[in-house]
Amino acid sequence: QQSTVIMALSSRAEPFLASNPKSYGSIHISLLGDLYDETSNPEGAILMSVAENKLCGDIILERLQEHKPFTQAMLNYTDGTGLPTFKPVLAEFMTRDVLKLGDKQTVKPEQLVVSAGCTGLLFQLSTLLFERGDSILIPTPYYPAFEQDFGFLGGVHLIPIDPTNAQYDLTLEDLNRAYNLAIERKQPPKAVLIANPHNPLGKIYSPEQLLMLVSWCREHKIHLISDEIYALSVFNPAVDGAFHSIAALLDNDLGEYVHILWGVSKDLGSSGLRVGALYSHNAALVRAIGANNTAHQVSNAIQELFTDMLQDATFMRYLIAENNARIQKNYLLLTQGLDALGLTYVPAGAGIFLFVNLQPLMREVSYEAERELHLALVEKIKWSLTPGEPCKHTTPGYFRVCYCWVSPAGVVEAMKRLKSFKDSLN
Amino acid sequence: QQSTVIMALSSRAEPFLASNPKSYGSIHISLLGDLYDETSNPEGAILMSVAENKLCGDIILERLQEHKPFTQAMLNYTDGTGLPTFKPVLAEFMTRDVLKLGDKQTVKPEQLVVSAGCTGLLFQLSTLLFERGDSILIPTPYYPAFEQDFGFLGGVHLIPIDPTNAQYDLTLEDLNRAYNLAIERKQPPKAVLIANPHNPLGKIYSPEQLLMLVSWCREHKIHLISDEIYALSVFNPAVDGAFHSIAALLDNDLGEYVHILWGVSKDLGSSGLRVGALYSHNAALVRAIGANNTAHQVSNAIQELFTDMLQDATFMRYLIAENNARIQKNYLLLTQGLDALGLTYVPAGAGIFLFVNLQPLMREVSYEAERELHLALVEKIKWSLTPGEPCKHTTPGYFRVCYCWVSPAGVVEAMKRLKSFKDSLN
Structure with missing residues (x-):
């Protein structure tokens, strides 16, 4: 049945039909119903696997409301x-x-x-x-x-x-x-x-x-x-x-x-x-x-x-300045947290992500261990990241952390959870 | 120079690069700056070559203003x-x-x-x-x-x-x-x-x-x-x-x-x-x-x-009923005008266009004469239509008339101009 269906499509459809439920994207989607919130859902998932910046949503939304009539x-x-x-x-x-x-x-x-x-x-x-x-x-x-x-x-x-x-x-x-x-x-x-x-x-x-x-x-x-x-x-x-x-x-x-x-x-x-x-x-x-x-x-x-x-x-001048101040704030909370745990990263001055070396949390330096760590972070501390493997990074163990998807409190909470994860390994 | 540029693109780009300034679409765009308006521009162009229905814009716009906040x-x-x-x-x-x-x-x-x-x-x-x-x-x-x-x-x-x-x-x-x-x-x-x-x-x-x-x-x-x-x-x-x-x-x-x-x-x-x-x-x-x-x-x-x-x-019930009443009104104005000129068409009960036989206005029944008539209607009475040739109609001389792009007054004006065009041929 399945093969007949796929045969009814073009060979050009094939790449679109491959899917991986353990990909960072699929995991992101699966966690959307249980999002961390400082007060209403403090145990919820902290998603840092998708490159979106939500830090200035309040400012942008207020400006969009003033739109012209249709x-x-x-x-x-x-x-x-x-x-x-x-x-x-x-x-x-x-x-x-x-x-x-x-x-x-x-x-x-x-x-x-x-x-x-x-x-x-x-x-x-x-x-x-x-x-x-x-x-x-x-x-x-x-x-x-x-x-x-x-x-x-x-x-x-x-x-x-x-x-x-x-x-x-x-x-x-x-x-x-x-x-x-x-x-x-x-x-x-x-x-x-x-x-x-x-x-x-x-x-x-x-x-x-x-x-x-x-x-x-x-x-x-x-x-x-x-x-x-x-x-x-x-x-x-x-x-x-x-x-x-x-x-x-x-x-x-x-x-x-x-x-x-x-x-x-x-x-x-x-x-x-x-x-x-x-x-x-x-x-x-x-x-x-x-x-x-x-x-x-x-x-x-x-x-x-x-x-x-x-x-x-x-x-626009105000928005750009305020946006960068808010990115900077989350960046500092994130890097201070990582510094305290002795974890290293590629210093960044732009964008909304940090490339972090999590090899110290892995049983060995391999893509298999990277995949294990990715899933363990999701399962044990509900923290989702983008692994380096789909980014084709040549050394296993690096993760992209999209720290502008959450509030400053979310970054702090993620670092708290990461500490408990690290402690549990010892 | 031109060929080097095109060589820098893919063969897949080729169909997108062909263009015809005498196509009904290009003519439509060229006339957008001189649109007919009953009071402000009564000599303006009457466009009936693109399948858009503007008859209920007032109702739709009013409803869209009531949108939810962002x-x-x-x-x-x-x-x-x-x-x-x-x-x-x-x-x-x-x-x-x-x-x-x-x-x-x-x-x-x-x-x-x-x-x-x-x-x-x-x-x-x-x-x-x-x-x-x-x-x-x-x-x-x-x-x-x-x-x-x-x-x-x-x-x-x-x-x-x-x-x-x-x-x-x-x-x-x-x-x-x-x-x-x-x-x-x-x-x-x-x-x-x-x-x-x-x-x-x-x-x-x-x-x-x-x-x-x-x-x-x-x-x-x-x-x-x-x-x-x-x-x-x-x-x-x-x-x-x-x-x-x-x-x-x-x-x-x-x-x-x-x-x-x-x-x-x-x-x-x-x-x-x-x-x-x-x-x-x-x-x-x-x-x-x-x-x-x-x-x-x-x-x-x-x-x-x-x-x-x-x-x-x-x-939605109101909009659909009102929209069809307005289409019907323009349809009747159009067909009455064509009837009075002795021109025939394929009777329509749906859509926003009428397929009209304009052979009587052509010097012969050929696609060349159809193209001539198309350009003559634009030039002499500023009335643009979709010719049958790009629709691959097998008999030359038919045109698609998109009569919902204009107000009822626009349809009446188009029929008045068509009469003068027809009279000028005799």
Whole structure:
């Protein structure tokens, strides 16, 4: 019966049908009904496995309530690449606040495509830039969903760029090794994908590394996709220096091969509202995605909401500052807790996650022991994390901790539980 | 330069890069800045080339203003197949009002996937049910965008089911001819797609034809996709009889091969808010689309708005009745105008369009003359229509008239202009 059903579908459906009930995503969903709350459910689950920032929800919600009234135009078809009233506002906001291009350079509205989240755009890039069987090079560890975004529908292979230095810096040697691996596997490399700030490391790439990467991509005539969705979540530039968009480093001269992603999901804590944008100077790509985007359009009403919010410069300055102060507060509570337990981590100055070394809690250094620890933390102290294995981290025992999914009290409670877990091992 | 740029994209991008400035869609967009208004712009363009119903915008907008406040949950990720609060309400509304299943049968929430409009779902069906190079059989004339929805990304060939009778009825002979054509072309037929009520004809399929079609599909083990997006736009059942959903005719026993589409775009005049749903009993298909749907999700806030509206049964009854009364009014103004000019059309009792024979205004019966007339109507009387050629109608000279894009006064004005156009030919 089952096989007949699956046979009635296409081979293109196969990757979508594989599922793993023990994945961090499935565990996250299974725990949603028993969430920790300081007063009403102090024994509840503390979820830190999904990269969402809920710390400024109160501020964002209050601002969203002040939305404009619905109009007839919102009910009708419009430009499939984005609402003509939204795109100029988004272009100005990206120029000034996200990419920080300075006064001379600007993002033009016609170089943007607005889509139902950046996932919708990554899917489109996977089909429109690559032939099935091509590959994309990605520094490890990486955001695990990139595998679905590029592999499932586009059939694009992910080739790891494994760092050989403890700082996870991008080096020419590591890039060349990944490139040669792709050639060797007969999976033509067509692009490099980076997340900057980095997910899951919370690191910021230096201008030198980014310019080296652009030169390398241009030399090899391959695309560079820079996912800058955490551009405004920089709470401590002292760690890695300030964030520099690739657009700013290139004086906004992107050329045909550099493409940038940003959206409201992370920096504006609104992943559930589904708004992402691609910024590219490749007119053919923008046109192709514009046509394909009909299937990924954002409700006009939601675009109007963000038109209203993004053009309120005073509010946006306040929100960005307050958001980073709140991220910083949770970060400090988390790292102080880990320090007290003698656990190490990759210091982060950006993003909403910390990459933590939990090897001391494992019976051995292996992916099997990492999986055991992941499930034990869920079972014994109801604390869920993202393991390093799906991020393709080369050393077992590291976990991504998404500490902005909970209140400061939740972070403190998680550290208390982790101490009891650690104590129980002795 | 141009070819280098295109070479940097994938061959999968090619269909998206073809464009035709003289297409009815491009003409529609070019005229949006000069719209007819009875008082402020009486010489403006009257657009009747795009299937949108704006007649009840006033009622819908008033209801949308009463939306619920934004909540933290709206800002966060949720079930990618649709909001857990929306799907049960949608399932109940579809059971009772759209599919009219009676008291015994129900649509289950887990058999629905909510996506950014039905276009998002047609795209997904094109990739998940078909291999590249397979074919889908479609009765002509058809909604032209089906070519993009199935062909561009999915690489699915459209094989016409050309009717051989004046009533455009579905017959076994026509189905078999299309099937054999697909086999002959080595484009394996995997599905039949119908729009019921029919677009562009505004006809309703009879229960006998639908049951014949289901039997035929089951016998050939191919899918049946029933696009029922105009299910609630039935303003005169006296023309073709009442609308019957395939789900109701099958006593809701859809099996693995029958899939139904509905959304808010047409019946609730909200194409700009982007909400469509797939209803299927094929658990593997629902699961595959559920996973793929991450890239096509609808903003939670919009799903909440429709949760609120669809569960208000009193309002929905009123809206549906009023909408059909207003469609009927515009239909009568249009057909009376055409009658007075001696022009014929396919009588319609549903949908928001009329298929009109404008051969008497052409110098000869050819697609070239049809294209000339299309452009002449735009140029000389600023009246835009959808020609029959992109709908693959086998006889040149027919046009789809979308008469719900304008007010009653707009219909009257269009008929006045058409008379002057006709008179100028003599």
